[in-house]
Amino acid sequence: MITLTEATGTVGAAPLGAGVPLLGRANPLRDPRDRRLPRIAGPSGLVIFGVTGDLSRKKLMPAVYDLANRGLLPPGFSLVGFARREWADQDFAQVVHDAVEQHARTPFREEVWQQLAQGMHFVPGDFDDDQAFEQLREAVEQLDTSRGTSGNYAFYLSVPPRFFPRVVQQLEKHGLAEAPPGSWRRAVIEKPFGHGLASARALNALVHEVFAPDQVFRIDHYLGKETVQNILALRFANQMFEPVWSRSYVDHVQITMAEDIGIGGRAGYYDGIGSARDVIQNHLLQLLALTAMEEPASFDAESLLTEKLKILKAVKLPEDLGEHTVRAQYTGSWQGGERVLGYLEEDGIDPSSMTDTYAAIKLEIDNRRWAGVPFYLRTGKRLGRRVTEIAVVFQRAPYSPFDSTATEELGSNAIVIRVQPDEGMTVRFGSKVPGTSMEIRDVSMDFAYGESFTESSPEAYERLILDVLLGDANLFPRTEEVEESWRILDPIEEYWATHGVPAKYPAGSWGPPEADEMLARDGRSWRRP
Amino acid sequence: MKLDLNDTTATDVNKALLQARRASGTPAVGMVLTMVVVIDEEFAYDAMRAAQQASQEHPSRTVVVIRRHPRSPRDRTHSRLDAEVRLAADAGPGETVVLRLYGEVRDHAQSVVLPLLLPDAPVVVWWPVDAPDKPAEDPLGALAQRRITDMDACPDPLGELEKRAAAYAPGDTDLAWTRLTLWRSALAAALDQEHAPVRSVAVEAEPGNPSAELLLRWLRARLEVSGEVRPSAGPAITAVRLETDRGDVSVVREDGPLATLTLPGQPPRSLALKIRPTSELIAEELRRLDADDMYEIALRGAGATSGSAADAGAV
CATH class of the missing domain: 3.40.50 (Rossmann fold)
Structure with missing residues (x-):
C-alpha cells in the first residue's frame, strides 16, 4: 500500500523546484533527496475571469486556499479577480473568504488567510472595456513590484465559451499575454473545447494565436482526480495487472459516468450540446485512453500525449451506428423518493428538443492489444446514482472442472476502478461458498482510498492549479487529443442528427431499454454500477 | 469497542x-x-x-x-x-x-x-x-x-x-527535525526568488532549542557558509537571517502563527508559519518511510553521509 502512495505521488511529479525560473544558479536549499519540502510553485499570480461564477466560488477559490494551507503557494502569491461588479479589493476578499469557509477541504486557519488576503486584488469591468484591461495590466505590473510575482501569471478563463475570443483578444491587445523575458504567461480554459471538430479547431487557432500551444492548459478535472492518475500507477508500477490487460483475457470494457442530477439551471448551455459532447468527448475518451494506452516512455507530458494519441487514433467506430449507439432523454418520474420533471418539461428547454441526456456508444480499438475488444461508453443525467467507474470485464475461464450447478452464480471476473465517489478499486472473482457442497459465487476484494489514505486526497482542482503554476502539463489534454476526440464523436452526432429520435428513460433508472438491447445484441449486459 | x-x-x-x-x-x-x-x-x-x-x-x-x-x-x-x-x-x-x-x-x-x-x-x-x-x-x-x-x-x-x-x-x-519543515520550505522558497549568494547565516531561537541547531547545520551544509545560533526569547525559533550582498533575506516569527518574509528590494510579506501539534508532525513523518538523507546531512554535516545518501546522486 505504501508503494502505491509513492507511485501515485511520482506520477507526473516534476523534479523538485520545477517551475522555478532557471536564472543564475540552482537554489542550494533544494535537493531531490529532500522529500519533505513540497513541490512549491515559483513566484506567480493567478488572474480569474468570471470570478463571481459558481465554479470559481465552489472550486477555484477553495482550491487556492487549500494549496496555501498546504504550504504549496509561493510567498507573495497574488490572486486577481476580474468581473462586472463594483467591488473594492476588500469586497473581493470577503467573497473569497466566504467561499473558502464554505467550500474549502482543509480547516480554516487565520494565519494562512492573512498570507493569502494580502495578495488579493479586484479589477471591475466588462470584457469589452479597454479601460478595465488597462487597469488589469497596471494591477499586474504593480503586483510584480509589490509582491514579487516576477511577471508570471496564469489567466483562468472561467467564462462561457462565447466570451473566449473577446477575453483572449483583449489580453493580447493590452500586452498581458506577452511574457517579459524570463517569465511566463499561461491561459487556462475549461470545457467545452468547441462543439465539433471544426469549432474546436477554430477555438484552438484563436487561443494559439495569442498563447503558445504549450502555455495553454485545458482543464479536464477528471484527470486531476487521484483515482485517474492511479490508473497509470496501477497498470505500470505493478506486475500483476498488465499481463492480463489485453484481448487475450479481457472480454470487454465498460466506462460509465452517471449523474443523478438533471440539467438544473444549465438549460442554456446544455440544450443543443447534450451528454455525448458534454461528457464522452472529453472525460470518457480520456478515461478510455488511459485504460487502453501502452506504457509511455516516461511520465512527461510529451510521452503521455504520444501514447494517448496513438490510442485515440486507433479508435474505430462501429459500422452500423444505429445498432451500436443509443441516445435518450429522461422523462418525468420518481427518483430517490422525489418527483422530478422530464427533460422536455425543464425550464428553458424547447419541448421539441432532440438533445440527448443519455448516450451510450460502442467503440473498438484497432491495435494488437485490443482488436475485437469492445469498449462501451455511457453517460447520462438523472440516472440511478452519481457514479463514475471503469470496469474491465474478463473472459470466462476456458474450461471449468466444476459442474454447471456449482458455477451457476459465478459471473465474469472484473476489475472495477471507481473514479467517484468512494474512490478505489474492486476485484471480482469467484469463491467457494462455505459448506459441504461445491458452490461458487462472486465475491469482491476491495481497495478504498478512504480507507487506506484517509483525508489525503486533494481535490482535483488543487492539483490542476498547482500544475498550471508549475508548468507541468501531464494532466491536461492537448490540442491534438481534443481534435482527435471530436473526430471520433462527430460522425455519431451527425448520424443522430439525421436518423430517428432520442429514446426515453424514466428519471432515476439506469437508462433506456434500447441501451440494454444494444449490449444484448453482443451477448453482454451492462453492470449495475 | x-x-x-x-x-x-x-x-x-x-x-x-x-x-x-x-x-x-x-x-x-x-x-x-x-x-x-x-x-x-x-x-x-x-x-x-x-x-x-x-x-x-x-x-x-x-x-x-x-x-x-x-x-x-x-x-x-x-x-x-x-x-x-x-x-x-x-x-x-x-x-x-x-x-x-x-x-x-x-x-x-x-x-x-x-x-x-x-x-x-x-x-x-x-x-x-x-x-x-x-x-x-x-x-x-x-x-x-x-x-x-x-x-x-x-x-x-x-x-x-x-x-x-x-x-x-x-x-x-x-x-526536532520535522518541526523545521515549514521553516525550511519558506527559506527554500525565498531563495527561489533571491539569487545572490549567501554570505553567512544566523538563526535566532530560545536557548537550547535543538531544532535551531539542526536548522543552522542544515543551512551551513547546504550554503557552505558560516553561521551561529543567537539566543532570543522564543517561542522556539523566532528568526532566520541570510546575509547576501544585496541585503538580508529574513524570515521572522515574533509571536503567533504569522511570520514576515523580507527579501532585498522587495516589500515584506506575511507567511503562515505556525507551531504544529505533535499529531501533524507524526502524520508528516509517516508520509515517507525511506531514509531521510537530509536529516543525516543536518546532523553530521555534508561530508559525512552513510549508505543510501552517497549513491542517491550528486547534489
Whole structure:
C-alpha cells in the first residue's frame, strides 16, 4: 500500500523546484533527496475571469486556499479577480473568504488567510472595456513590484465559451499575454473545447494565436482526480495487472459516468450540446485512453500525449451506428423518493428538443492489444446514482472442472476502478461458498482510498492549479487529443442528427431499454454500477 | 469497542483483535502500517491521542508499549502482560492495542510486539520521550523501518543531538527535525526568488532549542557558509537571517502563527508559519518511510553521509 502512495505521488511529479525560473544558479536549499519540502510553485499570480461564477466560488477559490494551507503557494502569491461588479479589493476578499469557509477541504486557519488576503486584488469591468484591461495590466505590473510575482501569471478563463475570443483578444491587445523575458504567461480554459471538430479547431487557432500551444492548459478535472492518475500507477508500477490487460483475457470494457442530477439551471448551455459532447468527448475518451494506452516512455507530458494519441487514433467506430449507439432523454418520474420533471418539461428547454441526456456508444480499438475488444461508453443525467467507474470485464475461464450447478452464480471476473465517489478499486472473482457442497459465487476484494489514505486526497482542482503554476502539463489534454476526440464523436452526432429520435428513460433508472438491447445484441449486459 | 485482557499473551491479543473485528464488521484490510509507541504511563495519553489523530491520514495499527514500574519485590520477579484492545469508535480509523508489561517481560517487549505486527506493512517505532541511545540497535527499534525520537523532550536537548548524530542509522528521524519543515520550505522558497549568494547565516531561537541547531547545520551544509545560533526569547525559533550582498533575506516569527518574509528590494510579506501539534508532525513523518538523507546531512554535516545518501546522486 505504501508503494502505491509513492507511485501515485511520482506520477507526473516534476523534479523538485520545477517551475522555478532557471536564472543564475540552482537554489542550494533544494535537493531531490529532500522529500519533505513540497513541490512549491515559483513566484506567480493567478488572474480569474468570471470570478463571481459558481465554479470559481465552489472550486477555484477553495482550491487556492487549500494549496496555501498546504504550504504549496509561493510567498507573495497574488490572486486577481476580474468581473462586472463594483467591488473594492476588500469586497473581493470577503467573497473569497466566504467561499473558502464554505467550500474549502482543509480547516480554516487565520494565519494562512492573512498570507493569502494580502495578495488579493479586484479589477471591475466588462470584457469589452479597454479601460478595465488597462487597469488589469497596471494591477499586474504593480503586483510584480509589490509582491514579487516576477511577471508570471496564469489567466483562468472561467467564462462561457462565447466570451473566449473577446477575453483572449483583449489580453493580447493590452500586452498581458506577452511574457517579459524570463517569465511566463499561461491561459487556462475549461470545457467545452468547441462543439465539433471544426469549432474546436477554430477555438484552438484563436487561443494559439495569442498563447503558445504549450502555455495553454485545458482543464479536464477528471484527470486531476487521484483515482485517474492511479490508473497509470496501477497498470505500470505493478506486475500483476498488465499481463492480463489485453484481448487475450479481457472480454470487454465498460466506462460509465452517471449523474443523478438533471440539467438544473444549465438549460442554456446544455440544450443543443447534450451528454455525448458534454461528457464522452472529453472525460470518457480520456478515461478510455488511459485504460487502453501502452506504457509511455516516461511520465512527461510529451510521452503521455504520444501514447494517448496513438490510442485515440486507433479508435474505430462501429459500422452500423444505429445498432451500436443509443441516445435518450429522461422523462418525468420518481427518483430517490422525489418527483422530478422530464427533460422536455425543464425550464428553458424547447419541448421539441432532440438533445440527448443519455448516450451510450460502442467503440473498438484497432491495435494488437485490443482488436475485437469492445469498449462501451455511457453517460447520462438523472440516472440511478452519481457514479463514475471503469470496469474491465474478463473472459470466462476456458474450461471449468466444476459442474454447471456449482458455477451457476459465478459471473465474469472484473476489475472495477471507481473514479467517484468512494474512490478505489474492486476485484471480482469467484469463491467457494462455505459448506459441504461445491458452490461458487462472486465475491469482491476491495481497495478504498478512504480507507487506506484517509483525508489525503486533494481535490482535483488543487492539483490542476498547482500544475498550471508549475508548468507541468501531464494532466491536461492537448490540442491534438481534443481534435482527435471530436473526430471520433462527430460522425455519431451527425448520424443522430439525421436518423430517428432520442429514446426515453424514466428519471432515476439506469437508462433506456434500447441501451440494454444494444449490449444484448453482443451477448453482454451492462453492470449495475 | 474496548476489550481488556489480563495476564495474557500475544496469541490471545491477536485472537481478541480478530473477534472484535468480526463483531464490528470492519475488515483488517486497508491499514497501511504498524506504529509502535514506547512510553511511560504518565505520557501515554497524549502520545496515543497524537497517534490516533495521525492515523486519520494513515490508518494503522497502533501498539502502545508501557513498561510498568515495579512497586513491590514480587512485581519485579513476577512477569505479567496486560492488554487493552480498542477498535472502531474507540480507536479512530485504525486499531489500538495497549500493552502493559510487568516484571521480567519488560526487557523482552519485542517478543510481545513481533506477533502483533501487521503482515507486510512497514513498522514505525516512536519514543515520545526517553529514546534509547542507539535506536537502531534497540530490540524494538530493530523491528522498524522508521524510528522516531524527539530530542526536544529530553532534559539536555543539545547533548541528545550529539548522541543522535553519533548513533545515526538510515531510518532514524527526530521530531526536532520535522518541526523545521515549514521553516525550511519558506527559506527554500525565498531563495527561489533571491539569487545572490549567501554570505553567512544566523538563526535566532530560545536557548537550547535543538531544532535551531539542526536548522543552522542544515543551512551551513547546504550554503557552505558560516553561521551561529543567537539566543532570543522564543517561542522556539523566532528568526532566520541570510546575509547576501544585496541585503538580508529574513524570515521572522515574533509571536503567533504569522511570520514576515523580507527579501532585498522587495516589500515584506506575511507567511503562515505556525507551531504544529505533535499529531501533524507524526502524520508528516509517516508520509515517507525511506531514509531521510537530509536529516543525516543536518546532523553530521555534508561530508559525512552513510549508505543510501552517497549513491542517491550528486547534489
